[in-house]
Amino acid sequence: MQKTVTNAKNSTRIRFATSKDIAEVISINFKTLPEHYSNSFFMELLLDSPETFVVAENNNKIVGYIMCRIEYGFSVLKKMSLARKGHVVSFAVLDEYRGEGIGKKLAERAIEGMKIKKCNESYLEVRTDNTPAIKLYENLGFNKIATLNTYYKDGRNAFLMSAKLNRNN
Numbered sequence: 001m002q003k004t005v006t007n008a009k010n011s012t013r014i015r016f017a018t019s020k021d022i023a024e025v026i027s028i029n030f031k032t033l034p035e036h037y038s039n040s041f042f043m044e045l046l047l048d049s050p051e052t053f054v055v056a057e058n059n060n061k062i063v064g065y066i067m068c069r070i071e072y073g074f075s076v077l078k079k080m081s082l083a084r085k086g087h088v089v090s091f092a093v094l095d096e097y098r099g100e101g102i103g104k105k106l107a108e109r110a111i112e113g114m115k116i117k118k119c120n121e122s123y124l125e126v127r128t129d130n131t132p133a134i135k136l137y138e139n140l141g142f143n144k145i146a147t148l149n150t151y152y153k154d155g156r157n158a159f160l161m162s163a164k165l166n167r168n169n
């Protein structure tokens, strides 16, 4: 089937999410990803770190989101060190709005938020066959750190990817 071109790049606003957006975010999550969460989990992450819960809005409709959790614990990048980490938990753009730079803008804004929250690094898990997402993360400075075997419920593997965050820029 031919893809509908939305040309939404210039008419899409990237902004922090509010509680009013959560229902639409959950709907996008169901349409785009096999990993789902309880409604209260979305709300919890929004309340914990609104700076890293970002949505893309086009014509009063949410077309993409990125949701992250701020964690403190062992560094993904440096053995036996502690770090404040921004964990990308869930990230998606509606199919018809992809390939227009919206995902990149969402991720960039979330990374800015992680810096505001004083994170030293960011990390995420991504399916090893998810080339679009892996390319996007690599463009933003993430590196593959490890392969997590049978990480997903369906038995598929994930790459653990991480990026050092420079808070001075």
Ligand SMILES: CC(C)(COP(=O)(O)OP(=O)(O)OC[C@H]1O[C@@H](n2cnc3c(N)ncnc32)[C@H](O)[C@@H]1OP(=O)(O)O)[C@@H](O)C(=O)NCCC(=O)NCCS
Pocket: 032, 033, 091, 092, 093, 094, 097, 098, 099, 100, 101, 102, 103, 104, 105, 125, 126, 127, 130, 131, 132, 133, 135, 136, 137, 139
């Ligand atoms: C991953 C995802 C959020 C990207 O959103 P998007 O709006 O299409 O991404 P962008 O248009 O901003 O693209 C940014 C970069 O990603 C990479 N990319 C995006 N789509 C790609 C594709 N189909 N093939 C290869 N690379 C791709 C490119 O490096 C691109 O940069 P470029 O345009 O300068 O080459 C989107 O594909 C999606 O929602 N996928 C389903 C859910 C998902 O997999 N989420 C990630 C879970 S870890």
